[in-house]
Structures are given as structure tokens and as C-alpha cells.
Amino acid sequence: MIEWQWLAFDDIPRQDWYEALLQRQQVFILEQTCLYPDIDGADPQCHHLMAWREIDGKRTLAAYLRCVPPGVKFDEMSLGRVLTTQAARGSGIGRELLAKAIPLAEALHPGHAFRIGAQAHLEKFYASFGFKTVTEPYDEDGIMHIDMVR
DSSP, X not given: OOEEEEEEGGGSOHHHHHHHHHHHIIIIIIITTOOOOSOOSOGXXXXXXXXXXXXXXXXXXXXXXXXXXXXXXXXXXXXEEEEEOGGGTTSSHHHHHHXXXXXXXXXXXXXXXXXXXXXXXXXXXXXXXXXXXXSOOEEETTEEEEEEEO
């Protein structure tokens, strides 16, 4: 059973926020060996979607993303820092995460399109949610990315 949280920054319990930052560090910096400024000043303006499940009697973060409002990163709204934790990979939770996030974000920012800076190897995954590639691949922090819109 998954517990979903869709919260503004100021409403996230401290322990939950700590776990989200811990997993962002684990996935993006340590696993992907990518030194980049994760704490970029955008989080306080974002809504955050977190998927929690119980593993061995402990409430554990399984997946996470943030919805960046229009005008903060791009003219459009954006979904970013999309991750599935190592323990939850292969469970389909990443697909569930996107399927939940898109309508939540559209309700929060009606009438706005999405623009994402996706890791290039995930192009087909995001395309399955209606995102279309609008740039050639480019290097961002040592990982090839593409911009996609929806």
C-alpha cells in the first residue's frame, strides 16, 4: 500500500523532508556520481509529491518529485528531481508517480504547459506520458539531457 503526500514546502514534516533530501542525494549525487547543486533555491516555491510504503515495519520513501511553478525554472511549469528509490525500483512506482503528478500539477497551475529537462535515456518513459522532445541532447552536469514539453 502506498501513502501519497502532495504538499507545499512549508507543509512537509521535517523528518519527511530530510528523507526526501537524503534520497535525492543518494540517487542523483551518489548513484549517478554527479556533483551538482541539488539545493538550488527552488524547493520552497514547489509542491512535492512523495510516495511512502512500509518496508520491514518502517515507513520508507519509495518515490519523489517536485513540481516547479511556471516562471521559476522555465516559462512553463516543470516536474523535476523525479526519482524512484533503489528499494522500490522495478515496482512500477515511477510510472504511478508521474500518473499522479501530472493531474495534480495541472490543477495547481491550470492552463500552463509542462517543460522538463529529462535525462536522455528516459525519453521513451516521458514520451509515454505525452511529453515531446524539443531539443537536441545536451550535457548537463555530465549527464545527457533533453528538454521535453507537454
